[in-house]
Amino acid sequence: MQNLSAVAATWVAGGSGIFYSMLANAASRPDAAFLAKDADTAMMEVLGTREATASDQIKLDAPLQAENGAVVPIEVSTTLPSPESVVVVVPNNPTPLLSVIETTPRTGNYFRMRIKMAGTDNVMVYVKSEGQWYVTSQEVRVAIGGCGG
Amino acid sequence: MAKRRTRLKAEIMGSGIRATCLIKHPMETGNRLDSDGNKIPIHYIKYVKFSVNGEHVGTLNLGPGVSADPYLSFDIADVKVGDTLALQWEDNKSESDTVERVVK
Numbered sequence: 001m002q003n004l005s006a007v008a009a010t011w012v013a014g015g016s017g018i019f020y021s022m023l024a025n026a027a028s029r030p031d032a033a034f035l036a037k038d039a040d041t042a043m044m045e046v047l048g049t050r051e052a053t054a055s056d057q058i059k060l061d062a063p064l065q066a067e068n069g070a071v072v073p074i075e076v077s078t079t080l081p082s083p084e085s086v087v088v089v090v091p092n093n094p095t096p097l098l099s100v101i102e103t104t105p106r107t108g109n110y111f112r113m114r115i116k117m118a119g120t121d122n123v124m125v126y127v128k129s130e131g132q133w134y135v136t137s138q139e140v141r142v143a144i145g146g147c148g149g
Numbered sequence: 150m151a152k153r154r155t156r157l158k159a160e161i162m163g164s165g166i167r168a169t170c171l172i173k174h175p176m177e178t179g180n181r182l183d184s185d186g187n188k189i190p191i192h193y194i195k196y197v198k199f200s201v202n203g204e205h206v207g208t209l210n211l212g213p214g215v216s217a218d219p220y221l222s223f224d225i226a227d228v229k230v231g232d233t234l235a236l237q238w239e240d241n242k243s244e245s246d247t248v249e250r251v252v253k
Contacts, residue, residue, distance in 0.1 A: 034212040071216045100210040107207035110224035114216040
Protein backbone atom coordinates (compact mmCIF):
# COMPACT_ATOMS: atom_id res chain seq x y z
CA MET A 1 0.00 0.00 0.00
CA GLN A 2 2.78 2.37 0.95
CA ASN A 3 4.53 1.65 -2.33
CA LEU A 4 1.39 2.38 -4.23
CA SER A 5 0.90 5.75 -2.58
CA ALA A 6 4.56 6.59 -3.25
CA VAL A 7 3.99 5.83 -6.90
CA ALA A 8 0.85 7.93 -6.85
CA ALA A 9 2.70 10.82 -5.23
CA THR A 10 5.40 10.69 -7.91
CA TRP A 11 2.78 10.62 -10.58
CA VAL A 12 0.96 13.59 -9.12
CA ALA A 13 4.21 15.52 -8.75
CA GLY A 14 5.17 14.71 -12.33
CA GLY A 15 1.72 15.68 -13.52
CA SER A 16 1.78 19.03 -11.78
CA GLY A 17 5.23 19.68 -13.27
CA ILE A 18 3.74 19.32 -16.72
CA PHE A 19 0.86 21.50 -15.68
CA TYR A 20 3.15 24.31 -14.56
CA SER A 21 5.29 24.15 -17.66
CA MET A 22 2.10 24.50 -19.69
CA LEU A 23 1.15 27.54 -17.66
CA ALA A 24 4.57 29.01 -18.37
CA ASN A 25 4.05 28.38 -22.08
CA ALA A 26 0.64 29.94 -22.03
CA ALA A 27 2.11 33.15 -20.65
CA SER A 28 4.35 33.69 -23.66
CA ARG A 29 2.88 34.10 -27.08
CA PRO A 30 3.53 31.18 -29.46
CA ASP A 31 5.15 33.39 -32.09
CA ALA A 32 6.63 30.56 -34.16
CA ALA A 33 3.28 28.80 -34.39
CA PHE A 34 1.67 31.90 -35.87
CA LEU A 35 4.19 31.90 -38.71
CA ALA A 36 4.20 28.12 -39.27
CA LYS A 37 3.26 27.18 -42.82
CA ASP A 38 1.52 23.92 -42.01
CA ALA A 39 -1.33 23.28 -39.64
CA ASP A 40 0.30 20.26 -38.02
CA THR A 41 3.37 22.18 -36.81
CA ALA A 42 1.26 25.07 -35.57
CA MET A 43 -1.14 22.82 -33.74
CA MET A 44 1.50 20.68 -32.06
CA GLU A 45 3.09 23.90 -30.82
CA VAL A 46 -0.13 25.35 -29.45
CA LEU A 47 -2.25 22.35 -28.50
CA GLY A 48 0.61 19.97 -27.76
CA THR A 49 -1.55 17.13 -29.04
CA ARG A 50 -3.50 16.01 -32.08
CA GLU A 51 -6.26 14.61 -29.93
CA ALA A 52 -9.43 16.64 -29.65
CA THR A 53 -12.97 15.48 -29.01
CA ALA A 54 -15.72 16.72 -31.31
CA SER A 55 -18.14 18.72 -29.21
CA ASP A 56 -21.56 20.25 -29.84
CA GLN A 57 -20.96 22.56 -26.88
CA ILE A 58 -18.91 24.79 -29.15
CA LYS A 59 -21.05 26.77 -31.53
CA LEU A 60 -19.36 28.16 -34.61
CA ASP A 61 -21.22 30.54 -36.85
CA ALA A 62 -19.58 31.12 -40.23
CA PRO A 63 -21.03 31.68 -43.68
CA LEU A 64 -21.52 28.57 -45.84
CA GLN A 65 -20.27 30.55 -48.80
CA ALA A 66 -17.99 33.55 -48.83
CA GLU A 67 -17.66 35.65 -51.93
CA ASN A 68 -14.50 37.31 -50.69
CA GLY A 69 -11.98 35.24 -48.73
CA ALA A 70 -10.35 38.39 -47.37
CA VAL A 71 -13.21 38.96 -44.94
CA VAL A 72 -14.99 35.93 -43.51
CA PRO A 73 -16.87 36.70 -40.30
CA ILE A 74 -16.87 34.00 -37.64
CA GLU A 75 -18.69 33.93 -34.33
CA VAL A 76 -17.90 31.40 -31.60
CA SER A 77 -19.69 30.68 -28.37
CA THR A 78 -19.20 27.79 -26.01
CA THR A 79 -21.04 26.33 -23.06
CA LEU A 80 -18.06 24.16 -22.07
CA PRO A 81 -17.15 24.72 -18.41
CA SER A 82 -14.29 27.16 -17.74
CA PRO A 83 -12.73 27.44 -21.21
CA GLU A 84 -8.98 28.07 -20.72
CA SER A 85 -7.89 28.59 -24.26
CA VAL A 86 -9.56 28.95 -27.64
CA VAL A 87 -7.69 28.30 -30.90
CA VAL A 88 -8.82 29.10 -34.45
CA VAL A 89 -7.18 27.21 -37.34
CA VAL A 90 -7.81 27.20 -41.10
CA PRO A 91 -5.66 24.22 -42.18
CA ASN A 92 -4.96 25.17 -45.81
CA ASN A 93 -4.20 28.85 -45.26
CA PRO A 94 -0.56 29.91 -45.92
CA THR A 95 -0.32 30.50 -42.17
CA PRO A 96 -3.01 28.22 -40.72
CA LEU A 97 -3.00 29.50 -37.13
CA LEU A 98 -5.29 32.50 -36.88
CA SER A 99 -5.87 33.12 -33.24
CA VAL A 100 -5.07 31.82 -29.77
CA ILE A 101 -7.24 33.33 -27.08
CA GLU A 102 -6.02 33.20 -23.51
CA THR A 103 -8.96 33.44 -21.19
CA THR A 104 -9.57 34.03 -17.52
CA PRO A 105 -12.59 32.83 -15.51
CA ARG A 106 -14.42 35.94 -16.73
CA THR A 107 -13.94 35.36 -20.46
CA GLY A 108 -13.84 32.76 -23.19
CA ASN A 109 -17.53 32.06 -23.75
CA TYR A 110 -18.00 34.27 -26.75
CA PHE A 111 -15.95 36.04 -29.38
CA ARG A 112 -16.33 37.24 -32.91
CA MET A 113 -13.70 38.15 -35.53
CA ARG A 114 -13.14 38.40 -39.26
CA ILE A 115 -10.61 36.12 -40.90
CA LYS A 116 -8.93 35.58 -44.26
CA MET A 117 -9.31 32.31 -46.13
CA ALA A 118 -7.12 31.29 -49.09
CA GLY A 119 -9.82 29.03 -50.53
CA THR A 120 -12.62 26.63 -49.67
CA ASP A 121 -11.61 25.07 -46.37
CA ASN A 122 -12.73 24.16 -42.89
CA VAL A 123 -12.66 26.63 -40.04
CA MET A 124 -11.60 24.67 -36.96
CA VAL A 125 -12.20 25.96 -33.45
CA TYR A 126 -10.50 24.21 -30.53
CA VAL A 127 -11.48 24.89 -26.94
CA LYS A 128 -9.58 23.65 -23.91
CA SER A 129 -11.83 22.86 -20.99
CA GLU A 130 -10.81 21.02 -17.83
CA GLY A 131 -7.54 19.90 -19.41
CA GLN A 132 -9.18 18.43 -22.52
CA TRP A 133 -9.26 19.79 -26.04
CA TYR A 134 -12.60 19.92 -27.83
CA VAL A 135 -13.15 20.82 -31.45
CA THR A 136 -15.83 21.91 -33.84
CA SER A 137 -15.52 22.83 -37.50
CA GLN A 138 -17.44 24.17 -40.43
CA GLU A 139 -16.67 24.29 -44.12
CA VAL A 140 -16.74 27.66 -45.85
CA ARG A 141 -16.81 27.70 -49.64
CA VAL A 142 -14.71 30.59 -50.83
CA ALA A 143 -15.15 32.14 -54.29
CA ILE A 144 -12.05 34.38 -54.30
CA GLY A 145 -9.18 33.65 -51.93
CA GLY A 146 -8.07 36.38 -49.59
CA CYS A 147 -4.46 35.69 -48.75
CA GLY A 148 -2.69 37.24 -51.76
CA GLY A 149 0.39 35.96 -53.55
CA MET B 150 5.31 55.87 -37.31
CA ALA B 151 1.78 56.33 -38.39
CA LYS B 152 -0.76 56.81 -35.67
CA ARG B 153 -3.38 54.10 -35.93
CA ARG B 154 -6.90 54.40 -34.76
CA THR B 155 -8.55 52.09 -32.31
CA ARG B 156 -12.23 52.24 -31.54
CA LEU B 157 -13.66 50.45 -28.55
CA LYS B 158 -17.18 50.08 -27.29
CA ALA B 159 -18.77 48.17 -24.45
CA GLU B 160 -22.32 46.91 -24.58
CA ILE B 161 -24.02 45.63 -21.43
CA MET B 162 -25.01 41.95 -21.88
CA GLY B 163 -26.67 40.44 -18.83
CA SER B 164 -24.18 40.63 -15.95
CA GLY B 165 -21.25 41.42 -18.21
CA ILE B 166 -20.33 43.25 -21.38
CA ARG B 167 -19.56 42.57 -24.98
CA ALA B 168 -16.43 44.53 -25.81
CA THR B 169 -16.12 45.34 -29.50
CA CYS B 170 -13.14 46.96 -31.12
CA LEU B 171 -12.20 48.12 -34.57
CA ILE B 172 -8.49 48.68 -35.15
CA LYS B 173 -7.27 50.35 -38.28
CA HIS B 174 -4.39 48.13 -39.36
CA PRO B 175 -3.25 46.61 -42.70
CA MET B 176 -2.68 43.05 -41.33
CA GLU B 177 -0.25 42.23 -44.15
CA THR B 178 0.48 38.52 -44.53
CA GLY B 179 3.84 39.02 -46.26
CA ASN B 180 2.50 37.09 -49.26
CA ARG B 181 1.08 40.00 -51.22
CA LEU B 182 2.95 41.88 -53.94
CA ASP B 183 2.81 45.61 -54.58
CA SER B 184 2.29 47.12 -58.04
CA ASP B 185 6.02 46.75 -58.83
CA GLY B 186 6.01 43.05 -57.95
CA ASN B 187 7.88 43.50 -54.66
CA LYS B 188 6.72 41.62 -51.60
CA ILE B 189 4.85 43.76 -49.10
CA PRO B 190 6.52 43.02 -45.74
CA ILE B 191 4.57 41.14 -43.12
CA HIS B 192 2.85 43.50 -40.69
CA TYR B 193 0.23 42.26 -38.26
CA ILE B 194 -1.15 42.76 -34.78
CA LYS B 195 0.25 40.18 -32.39
CA TYR B 196 -2.12 40.58 -29.51
CA VAL B 197 -5.09 42.49 -28.18
CA LYS B 198 -5.33 42.51 -24.38
CA PHE B 199 -8.42 43.42 -22.42
CA SER B 200 -8.57 44.54 -18.83
CA VAL B 201 -11.31 45.75 -16.51
CA ASN B 202 -10.42 48.17 -13.72
CA GLY B 203 -6.78 47.29 -14.29
CA GLU B 204 -7.33 43.53 -13.97
CA HIS B 205 -6.33 41.50 -17.02
CA VAL B 206 -9.32 39.50 -18.28
CA GLY B 207 -8.17 38.00 -21.56
CA THR B 208 -5.82 38.19 -24.53
CA LEU B 209 -6.58 37.57 -28.17
CA ASN B 210 -3.33 36.55 -29.87
CA LEU B 211 -3.71 37.10 -33.57
CA GLY B 212 -1.89 35.81 -36.62
CA PRO B 213 -1.48 37.47 -40.02
CA GLY B 214 -4.57 35.55 -41.18
CA VAL B 215 -6.95 37.87 -39.37
CA SER B 216 -8.60 40.31 -41.81
CA ALA B 217 -7.31 43.84 -42.31
CA ASP B 218 -8.78 46.35 -39.86
CA PRO B 219 -9.51 43.74 -37.18
CA TYR B 220 -13.05 43.93 -35.90
CA LEU B 221 -13.31 41.82 -32.77
CA SER B 222 -15.90 41.18 -30.11
CA PHE B 223 -15.18 39.56 -26.78
CA ASP B 224 -17.56 38.86 -23.89
CA ILE B 225 -16.41 39.69 -20.37
CA ALA B 226 -18.43 38.59 -17.34
CA ASP B 227 -19.08 40.55 -14.14
CA VAL B 228 -18.68 44.06 -15.48
CA LYS B 229 -20.99 46.84 -14.37
CA VAL B 230 -21.72 50.44 -15.27
CA GLY B 231 -18.87 52.68 -14.14
CA ASP B 232 -16.14 50.04 -14.61
CA THR B 233 -13.21 50.95 -16.83
CA LEU B 234 -12.56 48.73 -19.83
CA ALA B 235 -9.12 49.01 -21.36
CA LEU B 236 -7.62 47.54 -24.50
CA GLN B 237 -3.98 47.37 -25.50
CA TRP B 238 -2.55 45.99 -28.73
CA GLU B 239 0.89 45.64 -30.23
CA ASP B 240 2.01 44.59 -33.71
CA ASN B 241 5.15 42.89 -35.05
CA LYS B 242 6.79 46.29 -35.68
CA SER B 243 6.26 47.23 -32.03
CA GLU B 244 3.61 49.78 -32.89
CA SER B 245 0.96 49.79 -30.22
CA ASP B 246 -2.09 51.58 -28.93
CA THR B 247 -4.09 51.69 -25.72
CA VAL B 248 -7.65 52.88 -25.27
CA GLU B 249 -9.96 53.08 -22.27
CA ARG B 250 -13.71 53.33 -21.96
CA VAL B 251 -15.91 53.76 -18.94
CA VAL B 252 -18.80 51.32 -19.23
CA LYS B 253 -22.08 53.22 -19.55
